[in-house]
Amino acid sequence: MTEKNNKPAPWRMRSTLLMTVSLLFPSTPVHAAEHLTLLTWEEYLSEAVIERWQAETGVEIRQIYFDSGDKRDEVLAKPGHQIDLALTELISASRFGARELLEPLDDKQLPALRHVSQRWRDSCGRYGVPYLWGTLGIAYRADRLDRVPRSWKDLLQPARADEPHIIMMEDHEDILASPLILQNRSINTSDNNELKAAFELLMAQASAVLTYEYVITSLRSQRYLDQADMALAYSGDQQVLNEVEGVEGEPWRYVVPEEGTLLWVDCLSIPTSTGQKALAYRFLEYLNQPEIAALNAADLGVATPNAAARALLPEEIREDSTIYPPEAVLERSQVYQMRPLEGTQTRRRIISALINAHDAR
Template sequence: MTPKTTPAPWRSRSLILLALGLLFPSTSLHAAEQTLTLLTWEEYLSEAVIERWQAETGVRIEQIYFDSGDKRDEILAKPDHQIDVVLTELISSSRFGARGLLDPLDEKSLPGLSHLSPRWRDSCGPYSVPYLWGTLGIAYRSDRLDQAPHSWADLLKPAPHDAPHIIMMEDHEDILASPLILQQHSINTSDNDELKAAYELLLAQAPAVLTYEYVITSLRSQRYLDQADMALAYSGDQQVLNEVEGIDGEPWRYVVPAEGTLLWVDCLSVPSITPDKALAYRFLEFLNQPDIAALNAADLGVATPNRAARELLPDDIRQDPTIYPPEEVLARSQVYEPRPLEATQTRRRIISALINAHDAR
């Protein structure tokens, strides 16, 4: 894969900062003993950004990965976790915030919030800071398919005789979004009949599913490399998949189906038991610096909610429709809304039944 090119000044400045850290190690000797622990998706923070942070602060970043929102929630619910900053979204941050497990944002400690429009702030709520946004769609191997998928039906209604070739995901929210959209229902529905219909569609798809492990996690572990040709994925995942496979020509591509999609917004929150909240806020403010936010977005190939950062991005990134979808795609998109806990528990039971049925085959 040819990675997204980061403008030279960012790289040069990063190298200078790293060099300064080596020349004057005594200035960060105490900080070097510190660690900031981030609970997040795999491959979701630029290595260049990590280098910049560690060069400026001397604080090491330790990342703990989850591959579904449910697994993230299990870790965050533990009373003795050591997480300093956690990747969330509106539903989880609102729920954990109401339980006192997340702190409301101290906006005075985050002047960089001024770079974020009310649209993105509202999409994360009072307990979290907007981090990145994008769409849910289909990642596919362009060298293995006769034609590119264009509908959710291409993913959810494979031919009955097809050998397993699809990778889905275990997340109880996002896996249900695609069948609900295909069946013209709201992704926020609590209607049992609509959820049952979505489950039945996923159950019928199951014989063609290789795994419900997040596609990046699965392929990075070298499983199903020769079999997978489609996956439920997020915008930007195709870049990582091409890096994982190391094949020339960028065979993994990404499409938003014609019926519409989920518009997701990932957020960052500070758990209430974080031992060093000043450090956690320093990290959030660091990520909101326009040059840092732009560097992170460019390296990951994902959209930033930071207005000043977007202006710093190269034209080829700002004009890439897989990263910044045109308005007609956004107009067909749905966003998650807070819902009663019982409705979320119903969704979890549905996905648990689906995976149990798949594993029993």
Template sequence: MNNLKLLFRAPAALLTLACVLFPSTAPHAAQTLHLLNWEEYLSEAVIERWEAKTGVKIEQVYFDSGDKRDEVLAKPDHLIDIALTERISASRFGQRGLLDQLDEQALPNLKHIPKRWRDSCGVHGIPYLWGTLGIAYRADRLSKAPQSWADLLEPANRDEPHIIMMEDHEDILAGPLLYQQRSINTADTDELKAAFRLLQAQSPAVLTYEYVITSLRSQRYLDKADMALAYSGDQQVLNAVEGIDGEPWRYMVPEEGTLLWVDCLSVPAKGAQKALAYRFLNFLNNPQTAALNSAELGVATTNVAAKALLPEAIRQDPTIYPPEAVLQNSQVYETRPLEATQTRRRIISALINAHDAR
């Protein structure tokens, strides 16, 4: 998937894309905020509350990997008002002058977010949601639940395609590096090559390198996929997509450890609706709004006041709020040399090209 492929929820998707990427085509209409986001990563109930309160529409432009998100943000004429980022991308684009250093005075609800999470996004983003990287699996199709990254990376039935990975040069390497007891931030070429070889050997069992929610929502591989590289919370969307009783999709964190991720929200420096963007970000961090969003998505909130409002069942769900032992056995992304990032990009390109050639 080397060409830009964005996914849209609304029927007017193509018009939305044209208006965002080519502003000269934008029609005159009511105020609209354009949010660059993962699919299924903002509660519909939250959108409805915002639109009822303000009369301002939310149009989402979807990406299915960090690389695709970066392609959009790098375009000089995009009309994105708010972008989902993480610390490395927010810092990189902020240093290039493409993202605002956020005005905390315009965001009074930041008081509900602890310093730990705010530090996780730096000065060019505010914390949104957090979670882990692991394995989503069909409990009704597997005789035994996965325990290790080996279950995903070295499956017993390697010659039968049944696994979904993802096209992300960062996250696809996290599992192999953790399994091989390496740092997910390694810049060592030999360690990256060893992780690549593991992914190459896994490739015959891979159905696609398309993000699992994207793939199954498009009705591809519904009858074949039984495991996927996924984020905490994805299993809830997958069960909704398949509409099967009993919630067969489950999620687990492998015993070797996990990636602890924190997603951020950033404001592009050239945004034409900054006041409105800040108003939306502050609305999103109202504790009642943040609790509703977290509960509907099944993803952990960084807003402590919002967490206190969540039902006990959610606060005690280890797939959403993992126990301290899991957190202690997790790693976070850090900045690394450009050469190491380029090596990672070559790895994912080589995997996809070889897979597509089969």
């Protein structure tokens, strides 16, 4: 893992990129008569990018946050949700698209997608534009642990098994990825015995779990600040956690366990119900301009699928293995694939039972 104490963090490197973008797009006054509503994770769109867009177009970006894929899906499934753009991934985008709740995207309206390779395009399918990508791993407090976690076992079978100090997440897909990988199973399995074994591993871990709320949401609300020292997290989360905690030395670090991990790709989709379709396309095209995509990725400390944008990033970011993992890590990574709906329903029942059992303690 790259040590981050000896160099500036990515979000502190945005000034050069911001200056470049400012020269390319002169500021104009904001008149927010129009707006786009974006359904997304918290802290997942650069404020500088938003300000640049609003100054250029006069269109306000309003964000509604979710803290799990299940919560996102609940919103998108409701009639009249008034979402103009939504953060999705391949499985959810394909299912909502098949129900005609998401637009099949028109490449002719998105010429900047020429900077995004087919590998990433395929990871979002017909109904999504690649936005950011990364890994699933362990965020940890380097100042509170005696040693760096190297294995999923460190998270799932912790030495302090009866002391609550770990934060997991409610997402029915991602929480199951780690026990499945540790047990040398596919993250896409629909085999009930394999899912049961993963569930049993999570149940055995539960006495060490503080909460199943997404770690950024939990710590931003000032809960468990003094107790949490490990969390199931996404690459880039450690940077937000260090901002949230506001302590010196950037104690939150991130590691991809040696057994391998989930390689995730987040996409942006347009609901068919939006009344702002043309404006939504314009915003997607804006986000894929190399200078804007580079600014966004640098500010968030997350990997961009935009090749032209990556070339604009400072060397410190391009060589940061927590953001752009080496090929050896990618070779051990798995990606989500479409599976029978029954498999997804089983996963949701597993997580519901896990959380109910934890809450009943």
